[in-house]
Amino acid sequence: MKSTSPRYIKQYAVGIIDYSSQYGGENPRSFSYSVSNIIGEPKIFPKYGDFTQAAVMRTYGPWWNRCLTPKYKKDTRPRSSSFQSQDYIDVIFDKAVFPWSIAIYETYNPGAIVRILALCQEFPKQNTPSYENNNDGVDPDICGKAIPLPLVEKYTHWEVLWSNPNPQFQTTKEARMFAPILQEINHRSRIIRLEFCHTHLDYYTELDAVELTGTLTYTSSSPVDPPSRPMSSLSIHDSPNSSSENLAYSESKADFQNQDSEIIGINEGTIVVTKNYNDVLPNGYFIFLPPEIMSKIFSYLPFPDFCRAACVCKLFHAYSYDPSQLASVDLHSYWHIVNNNTLHSIQSRCSPSAIKGTIRSLSLKWLGGGDIVTPDQLNNFIKSCDFRALTFLDLASSPSLTDALLGSLVKYTSGLSHLDIQSCDKATSEGIRILHKLTKLQSLNLYRTKVDDAGLICIIHSNPSLLNLNIGSCTHIRDYDRVLVELSEHSHNLRALDTWRAKSLTSLGLKALASQCKHLEELDFGWCGGLQSSTGCFQHLAKSCPHLRKLFLTTNRTVSDVEVNMFAQHLTKLRQFDILGTRLVTPQSVERLLNQCNDLEFLDVSFCYSFTLDIVKALRQTYPHVEIKRSFQD
Structure with a gap:
């Protein structure tokens, strides 16, 4: 008789997919304070203290944000969440399971973790055969190691399992096994991202191990499955079979192609339509407000809400597509729900045909994690938008940054004064060398990249106004003395x-x-x-x-x-x-x-x-x- 109770599988991390920074060195044979120390069973716990066998990231506390390096105006638009993650570690486990519990062993200054996400893959039920010899009735290969890398985009997305909008400093100085209550998801995963915020910490946080417990079959703890947030939730684009005034909101499966219909609102994911705009909002109340007030109101909307507002009515659509609202765009907080449709939505608002060079500051930090945004998609985005006014660009820890994309950057964003590509490991030394074609750089972050001596020296020669340079942990630089000599000769104003x-x-x-x-x-x-x-x-x-x-x-x-x-x-x-x-x-x-x-x-x-x-x-x-x-x- 088949058992009705689920079988729980407990496993520790078997590898590291990606990470944003580490205190340890980049040499694979170096393990002191390396992020790779998080692999396997706990080695330190329950001891508390500063141990070289722990996984440690680069920064902590508020002091790193108080540095006096040149500041650049970023997005002033409020975020959907009150915290901003500063670091992440992507860990991979042996088997893909439905997550039931994730335990993080924190052995020094706990409390940095602010969000936990799972990279999910939906296995189509019609293609999943029945395996009667398996107690769970599921192909063990599908449940186990079937998630390929690179991942199949059609079936992948990130799900937030837990988040803490108000991280607090832990006064108790002892090690802990942190296992928060997770959000149920109806997807298997074996790749977990841990996100960290360090500003409230007294000192470096240190991790010992990560433990994932889950089942091979999905068993809901409630009669109603939790809603899934599609990767296209930020996508608002023109429907191919409608006029420019009728928008298709991709989060809904409804297809509004009737030329006479107007989208007037969204209720619990359902789009409300009417035959006549004036029947719903006679004369409209917002139309009595001056344009300056309406623009100010829209500037207070978090970016996802700003995009979704285009589906409410014609007036909101006009302000949602107002290019002046996109002078500064920061997608860092939304990296996990940004996909190609999101980029297309921004592209339609700031293409050369729409406006001449509006965006001055753009943050695509962490964009593309899990291959959700491919390098080709991001490259097409850079080519299609008008970035002649862009001066600030943050692509830190973006796996979508490649040599081809760097080539597009120097061609279409020649006015850059600030560029951050730290921890982007796909770009080669030859690819980074093309940055010497940028001549107005004042701030350049190359931390943990493959920049080499020749490429960096060319960049220094081309940018005499350089004020801020980060070349930490760049293992391809063989002679730092030569680099500093070149800086002394060409960058006299270095700060x-x-x-x-x-x-x-x-x-x-x-x-x-x-x-x-x-x-x-x-x-x-x-x-x-x-x-x-x-x-x-x-x-x-x-x-x-x-x-x-x-x-x-x-x-x-x-x-x-x-x-x-x-x-x-x-x-x-x-x-x-x-x-x-x-x-x-x-x-x-x-x-x-x-x-x-x-x-x-x-x-x-x-x-x-x-x-x-x-x-x-x-x-x-x-x-x-x-x-x-x-x-x-x-």
């Missing part, structure tokens, strides 16, 4: 430079940079082990760059009291200072720094041997305006 984990960087490059770039405000030399204080490079930096406000020398074992005293004497504007892992610095020199730098707000002395817990507590009491960090292992 911020991030060379996180630049192993080839030595005092030669630092001295050249400090000698010529006198306006530097932010420097991150974290894990740059080639910088030796015995060469006098840090003292030279202190004397040459008095405007420094952020200086990270993470794990530089050679920094001593001599350098810290020099910083205290010359870098009086310092606000953020990180000497994590420094063994030669004593509390006396740090206290002098605290007295001299009145603007200091952040200081990290974790794993500095002289800084005991009692000493750090005393410093915190004496300098309450400074966030003094001291990590530990239990």
Whole structure:
């Protein structure tokens, strides 16, 4: 007799598909603080503390958002959710199941997780044979490892399993197994995305493992299945068999092709129509408002609502297609529900035939996760819109960024002053080299990309106005000294430079940079082990760059009291200072720094041997305006 109760399968992550950042190095053989540490069973739990065997991301706390690098105006339109995810990790499991529980083992500073999503694939019931020999009546291959990569677009979409709109700082300092109540979904999945927000955290969050529990057959816990949110929920486009005034809202399966019908509203996913617009809204109440007021009202709509408003009435349609409303577009929060139809909707609002260069700021951050938006689709979008006025473009962690797309960017967005393509690993070194055709860049983020020495030097030569450059964890750069020498010769106005984990960087490059770039405000030399204080490079930096406000020398074992005293004497504007892992610095020199730098707000002395817990507590009491960090292992 066949069992009626579902069989639950418990499994741990077997691999990492993608991630936005990590504290560890990019060398596959390096495991310290690597995101790959999240694979497999818990290794640290239930211990609490800072362990190298954990998965750790790059940032934490609010300090990273207080940096003084050039700011660019982003979308002022409110978001649908109150939080903005900053990082993500995509983990893959052995078998595709209907998710019932997801447990995340947090072993240090828990509370960063703000959203959990599943990449789903619908298996058509008519094509699914019956397998009587299987207790669950389902083909084990379909249930197990049948989701291919790249994924079949027709049957894939993301489902939000859980979200926390108000993340809170966890006051309890202990490890926890976090298993929130999940939203039911009628889809199998073996790829889970964890999204993180770090601004409320006191220090780095660390993860040990992820456990997925699910069933091979779907069993609803309620008589009504939860609604599924299609990937096309943002799509509003012209119906091919209707006039331009009659819109087809793709979230509904109804097909409104009657020329006499007018869409006037949406109720629980159902489109309401009438034969005559004036019968429903006689004279209309909104038509009495001045256009300026209507435009202001529409500017307060989150982007999905702004698009959907076009289905309400002719008046709303006109304002929803007003190009001036699209001066700044930020799709980062909606990456999981953006597909090609969404891009087509934006394209119809800002194509060259509709308006001349309206969009000035565009964020497509994380767009295309799970191959929902293909590189060809995004490339066609870039080619079809008028981006002559575009100055800000964020494509961070977008798997849709390829060499072909970079070629289109330099052709159709030649006015860019800010470009972020961090953690885009599909673009090759040769593909990134084409960015030298952009000549107005002021800010460029190449973190974790395949940019090489030759390509980066060409970009530096072509952009003398460069102010902000992130080339951290770029493993294809062989000679960071040469890069910094080129920066010193061509980028005299440079304000911020991030060379996180630049192993080839030595005092030669630092001295050249400090000698010529006198306006530097932010420097991150974290894990740059080639910088030796015995060469006098840090003292030279202190004397040459008095405007420094952020200086990270993470794990530089050679920094001593001599350098810290020099910083205290010359870098009086310092606000953020990180000497994590420094063994030669004593509390006396740090206290002098605290007295001299009145603007200091952040200081990290974790794993500095002289800084005991009692000493750090005393410093915190004496300098309450400074966030003094001291990590530990239990």
